[in-house]
Amino acid sequence: MSDERIAILAHEKFPDRAKTALGVMRYGDQNVCAVLDRDRAGDRVRDHVPDIDDAPIVESFVDALAAADGEIDALYIGIAPIGGGFDESWRDDVEAAIEAGCDVVSGLHYFLNEDPELVSLADEHGVHLVDVREPDDDLTVATGASGDVDADVVLTVGTDCSVGKMTASLEIVAAARERGIDAAFVPTGQTGIMIAGWGNPIDRVVSDFTAGAVEDMLVAVGDDHDLLVVEGQGSIIHPAYSAVTCGIVHGSMADGLVLCHAAGREAIHGYESFDLRPVSEYVDLYEGLADPINETAVIAGALNTKNVESDKAAADAVASFAAEVGGPAADPVRDGADAIVDGIVDAGLGGE
Amino acid sequence: MSDERIAILAHEKFPDRAKTALGVMRYGDQNVCAVLDRDRAGDRVRDHVPDIDDAPIVESFVDALAAADGEIDALYIGIAPIGGGFDESWRDDVEAAIEAGCDVVSGLHYFLNEDPELVSLADEHGVHLVDVREPDDDLTVATGASGDVDADVVLTVGTDCSVGKMTASLEIVAAARERGIDAAFVPTGQTGIMIAGWGNPIDRVVSDFTAGAVEDMLVAVGDDHDLLVVEGQGSIIHPAYSAVTCGIVHGSMADGLVLCHAAGREAIHGYESFDLRPVSEYVDLYEGLADPINETAVIAGALNTKNVESDKAAADAVASFAAEVGGPAADPVRDGADAIVDGIVDAGLGGE
Known part of the structure; x- marks a missing residue:
């Protein structure tokens, strides 16, 4: 999906609640021509997010097309509400995109390919509806084969959803490559898959195959790299999503864990209504779960300090988090992930 | 599915590797006319399992029909291989059942309803193919609503698969009812669903909805009883199945845990190649995972002593397990579950 000219739908949620949109804009190879957000139409991306490529924010797909001189290849759905449903208020934009000859790429639980109206319209206009969350149908249970791949495996784990595990993973890969380590990103969620252009959407596979779907990816690329950084999901203490987290922990058989927190x-x-626990409890729980299947430990931390204003306060928060984690830590966005890669290398991982 | 006259397919696996067949025979209301096992044809059930209703073991469905004077309502698939596939060596029996006007009930991952030959044959003969592992399509993510049901909730958790969690759950319900407690069994797997006649097959739901599928069941029946006993699955330390386990732990929001071990x-x-850990580690991990979402603890243990010969050695093993668990324990099959219900009542659970 690289070098596509795309518009990203993020109605009423850009930028703070548009994780998918921001991820693609920050890390993808796509060329973003416009962002659809009816609440911020008329603004520009740089008014809200200074450090990514600028683009206009528009009311509708029709406006996006006008802003891009008619040249858009695809509309990406850049927001993912709880439950993953399709908001009917998006339908006009999706239909306008299809009618303009654009593919539509979605990471929703709701599959565009199962919406008869959209399927029929897409057929008529010869465009693709791409549901990146639709898993391969040949997945099965894990066998433990992740333990046999040549690459060392690092997994990002979290104290919660939306703490920056995908971002940390992508920044770790970038920092490791800077250092000459042959590192690759292993996506597990819709945004990661949209960015990387491959991967199994772990939260959408049959629950019995959760670990197996991770293993399937590691076996596919594990002998081609020295370091794989697996994008974690959710939190092991979560009322709804811990199953996905736990399956990734065991399916990846990671050699090292990077704990992510906001x-x-x-x-x-x-x-x-559910409080987070002290950081040390997450360290103990993740190690207690993962280590019996493959020897591992929390070797570094990634702290998301987006809500901390001053660099000084952020640095203090990172230092305090590093102490709780018992290893080096960084905010991968504010500081880059170099300190985290130090922790990975110090643990003996990432070498040939 | 009660009072049906059924045959159960368990080729090459009866009784020791035919958990589904044995569960239905021991706890279901169905009337079992014959067991299909080509390796033991000519034997009788009581030759292998003395404490359940007897039935002939036969080579094929045709022989089962003859043994039952032609009166069979349904063929149950009573075995579940790793991966849940359909063994082609069973096809003749399944087709013979359909041709004889029988429904076919299966808990396999492989859906009979997606097998064109079987679907066409079933249509022709006016019978149903019942895939109990096919989840409802209206499941979604958990909201935490399990914490609000009137009933107290007990969950069986395990040190491994196939240690007897379903059996323990059913025996706990039976023992609690003996004592006048309004208790109900909440099934989470194919055998439990075949026995109970309702339930969500948790290992088959979308992984993001794992906890939600448990919550869906608890909300449905939680205000009608004083005690719900949720059938756990797998183990929280497992290379393949821990996702299912973890989703049930958080989806059930149990008030008490019963640790099951063999x-x-x-x-x-x-x-x-993966060793089990000391029992105390499982206690700590399950409590560490579950307690932050809903206050809970391991309040009793269920030890499967099927492979222990003497009653004395079994009693010693149970006593030693009770000490490790830190609560009362029993082998629910050998001893009944009364001691476990003591632990539940002592924890203040099951009252009106």
Whole structure:
């Protein structure tokens, strides 16, 4: 999906609640021509997010097409509501995109390919509806084969959803490559898959195959690299999503874990009646779960300090987090992931 | 599915590797007319399992029909190989059943309803293919609503697959009812669903909805009983199945956990290169995972002593397991589950 000219739908949620949109804009090879957000139409991306390529924010797909002089290859659905449903208020934009000859790429649980109206319209206009969350139908249970791949495997794990595990993973890969390590990103979620152009959407596979779907990816690329960085999901203490987390922990058979947390987060995102636990409890739980299947430990931490204003306060938060994790830590966005790669290398991982 | 006259297919696996067949025979309301096992044809059920209703073991469905004077309502698939595939060597029996006007009930991952030959034959003969592992299509993510049901909730958790969690759950319900507690069994796997006649097959739901599928069941029946006993699955330390386990732990929001173990088990069933951990580690891990979402603890233990010969040795093993669990324990098959219900009542659960 690289070098496509795309528009990204992020109605009412850009940028703070548009994780998918931001991920593709920051890390993907696509050329983003416009962002659809009816609440911010008329603004520009740089008004809200200074460090990514700029683009206009528009009201509708029709406006996006006008802004791009008619040259758009695809519309990406850049937001993912809880439950993954399709918001009917998006339908006009999706239909306009199809009618303009654009593919539509979606990471929703709701499959565009199962929507008769959209399927029929897409057929008529000869475009593809790409549901990146639709898993391969040949997945099966894990066998333990992840333990046999040549590459060392690092997994990002979290204290919650939406703490920056995907970002940390991508920044770790970038920093490792800078250092000459042959590192690759292993996506497990819709945004990661949209960015990487391959991967199994772990939260959408049959639950019995959760670990197996991770193993399937590691076996596919594990002998081609020295370091694989697997994107973790959710949190092992979560009322809804811990199954996905746990399957990734065991399916990846990681040699090292990087614990990801958001500074100041005190309750589970979207489930605010549930408090987060002390960081050390997550370290103990992840190690207690993972180590019996493959010897491992938490070797570094990634702290998301997006909600911390000053660099000084962020640095203090990172230092305090590093102490809790018992290893080096960084905010991969503010600081880059070099300190985290130090932790990976110090643990003896990533060498040939 | 009660009072049906059924035959159960268990080729080459009866009784020791035919968990589904044995579960239905021991706990279901169905009337079992014959067991299909080509390796033991000519034997009788009581030659192998003395404490359940007897039936002939036969070579094929045709022989079963003859043994039952032509009166069979359904053929149940009573075995579930790793991966849940359909063994082509069973096809003749399944087709013979359909041709004889019988429904076919299966808990395989492979859906009979997606097999064109069987579907066409079933249509022709006006019978149903019942895939109990096919989940409802209206499941979604958990909201935490399990915490609000009136009933107290107990969950069986395990040190491994195939240690007797379903059996323990059913025996706990039976023993609690003996004592006048309004208790109900909440099935989560294919055999439990075949026995209970309702339930979501948790290992087959979309992994993001694992906890939600448990919550869906608890909300459905949680205000109608004083005690719900949720059938656990797998183990929280497992190379393949831990995702299912973890989703049930958080989806059930159990008020008490009963740890299930098989005496003498030293390695993970089917994954023998992975050692089991000390029992106390499972206690700590399950409590560490579950308690942050809903206050809980391991309140009793169920030890499967099927492979222990003498009653004395079994009693010693149970006593030693109780000490490791830190609560009362029993082998629910050998001893009944009364001691476990003591632990539940002592924890203040099951009252009105």
